[in-house]
Amino acid sequence: MSGTFRLTLFTLALFGLFAAFLYNSPYAHFPEMPSPPSPQITAIVVGSGLAGLSAASQLIAKDVPVRMLERGAKPGGNSIKASSGINAAPTRYQPTLDDAFFSDTVKSAGKAMLFSTPQRESLISILTKSSKDAIEWLVQEKGVDMSKVSIMGGHTFSRTHRGAGQTPPGFAITSTLLHSLKTSPLFHLQTSCTVTKVLHSEHRVTGVEYTGEDGNIRKLLGPVIFASGGFGGDAEGLLAQYRPDLAGYPSTNEPRPGTQPLLTAVGAQLIDMEYVQVHPTGFVDPAAPSSPLKFLAAEVLRGDGGILLLNGKRFIDELETRDIVTSAITATPPEHALPKQWSVQLVLDQGVYEAARSHVDFYIFKGLMKKITISELASGALESISRYSRVVRGEEADTFGRTRFAQWKLREPTPDSVVYVGTVTPVVHFTMGGVVINERAEVLKKDDEGVIEGLWAAGEVTGGVHGANRLGGSSLLECVVFGRTAGDRCVDYIKDHRHEL
Numbered sequence: 094m095s096g097t098f099r100l101t102l103f104t105l106a107l108f109g110l111f112a113a114f115l116y117n118s119p120y121a122h123f124p125e126m127p128s129p130p131s132p133q134i135t136a137i138v139v140g141s142g143l144a145g146l147s148a149a150s151q152l153i154a155k156d157v158p159v160r161m162l163e164r165g166a167k168p169g170g171n172s173i174k175a176s177s178g179i180n181a182a183p184t185r186y187q188p189t190l191d192d193a194f195f196s197d198t199v200k201s202a203g204k205a206m207l208f209s210t211p212q213r214e215s216l217i218s219i220l221t222k223s224s225k226d227a228i229e230w231l232v233q234e235k236g237v238d239m240s241k242v243s244i245m246g247g248h249t250f251s252r253t254h255r256g257a258g259q260t261p262p263g264f265a266i267t268s269t270l271l272h273s274l275k276t277s278p279l280f281h282l283q284t285s286c287t288v289t290k291v292l293h294s295e296h297r298v299t300g301v302e303y304t305g306e307d308g309n310i311r312k313l314l315g316p317v318i319f320a321s322g323g324f325g326g327d328a329e330g331l332l333a334q335y336r337p338d339l340a341g342y343p344s345t346n347e348p349r350p351g352t353q354p355l356l357t358a359v360g361a362q363l364i365d366m367e368y369v370q371v372h373p374t375g376f377v378d379p380a381a382p383s384s385p386l387k388f389l390a391a392e393v394l395r396g397d398g399g400i401l402l403l404n405g406k407r408f409i410d411e412l413e414t415r416d417i418v419t420s421a422i423t424a425t426p427p428e429h430a431l432p433k434q435w436s437v438q439l440v441l442d443q444g445v446y447e448a449a450r451s452h453v454d455f456y457i458f459k460g461l462m463k464k465i466t467i468s469e470l471a472s473g474a475l476e477s478i479s480r481y482s483r484v485v486r487g488e489e490a491d492t493f494g495r496t497r498f499a500q501w502k503l504r505e506p507t508p509d510s511v512v513y514v515g516t517v518t519p520v521v522h523f524t525m526g527g528v529v530i531n532e533r534a535e536v537l538k539k540d541d542e543g544v545i546e547g548l549w550a551a552g553e554v555t556g557g558v559h560g561a562n563r564l565g566g567s568s569l570l571e572c573v574v575f576g577r578t579a580g581d582r583c584v585d586y587i588k589d590h591r592h593e594l
Contacts, residue, residue: 141169
């Protein structure tokens with residue numbers, strides 16, 4: 094063995110002894126080796142309407158990756174078409190102390206309040222008390238204009254917010270949230286895909302199975318938030334099952350199956366499935382009068398002062414709740430049997446037009462409304478409008494009890510007075526029934542056996558919030574309030590169960 098080699102061995106032995114001493118010395122400090130990063134858990138959001146977008150926004154804000162699955166070709170759902178606004182009180186734009194918001198919602202819910210009352214009141218309380226925060230979130234954090242406030246049917250005070258510009262509130266809100274989400278690398282939206290199954294283990298929901306445009310079945314794992322909308326377009330399925338009497342009615346919803354059965358398959362409880370809102374004013378398009386798919390005439394048109402004429406005569410306080418106005422119309426024989434529809438004139442004067450100009454100009458562009466003179470309306474219209482004008486001036490009481498007249502300015506109507514008119518009919522619009530949720534947007538099991546872990550729901554896929562009739566302006570509010578709640582609770586769930594998922 095050479096001397097050089099023996100020296101090398103000796104040096105290595107000394108280094109080993111020194112290293113051992115240093116390692117065991119109380120003065121030694123070695124940084125811990127970082128543990129390999131745990132894989133990020135992806136949250137699955139089914140549906141890209143406002144409820145889904147609100148949930149995804151909360152998840153992304155807490156650095157949770159989101160996969161959003163939308164069965165339509167474009168995102169936004171029915172939320173993007175909402176045109177009246179979003180309820181809230183009190184707010185910076187409507188500072189009135191509004192204790193009536195809760196009671197108005199309970200009153201509108203009607204006979205449904207006779208059962209499951211504590212649970213309903215709890216959800217309504219969350220909805221109304223969270224409304225101010227919902228508006229502040231949209232305005233402060235997302236930059237959405239909500240500065241204009243109107244009154245709608247069934248409301249004691251003005252509390253329905255929308256922007257002062259030309260963009261309808263549903264589009265303004267959903268497009269803003271969607272644009273914000275698309276800037277995040279954590280957000281992935283997939284359209285034209287249909288969820289076919291909710292995956293679950295013995296203890297929790299574990300993901301979904303879905304088909305894409307190519308027809309292939311895929312699985313996606315993670316906790317799930319359902320924000321897939323109602324079943325108003327499921328004419329041959331859930332609608333026929335729970336409300337066969339509505340067969341033949343036109344609808345504002347695209348024809349597609351409801352998704353509640355996907356959730357009942359994993360043990361979800363249903364409520365209020367028989368309560369389907371028939372909106373009194375869906376436009377009859379002169380270019381396609383027999384189309385079963387109708388465009389909604391926003392309730393804000395009546396809220397800002399518009400009136401309804403049937404055979405040239407007023408027949409109702411136009412600011413009654415939707416179910417009451419609809420019942421007044423459907424108490425008369427329909428003009429057509431299939432689709433089942435009536436011919437009611439929605440009439441605005443110049444004052445109402447100015448107040449709702451962005452809406453009316455859009456409807457005129459679509460060919461759904463037109464500018465005419467009173468002489469072109471049905472016989473008796475001039476007398477009805479003249480009498481209504483006297484009521485607005487305080488010269489006589491309204492036969493139908495209307496006391497709020499908003500922007501109506503027409504004082505001395507003549508046959509040549511200009512009005513804006515569209516033909517409307519009752520339409521299937523909104524389904525109040527769906528899966529039962531609690532205040533945390535958790536989906537409840539059948540027979541009150543607790544919650545289904547790993548599953549939340551928000552928006553029209555749920556039931557219990559609106560009872561037998563929804564107040565106009567509360568659908569967007571419900572989406573924001575419970576959508577954000579679902580997102581927040583999903584974040585907590587991931588944090589608490591990270592090592593189990």
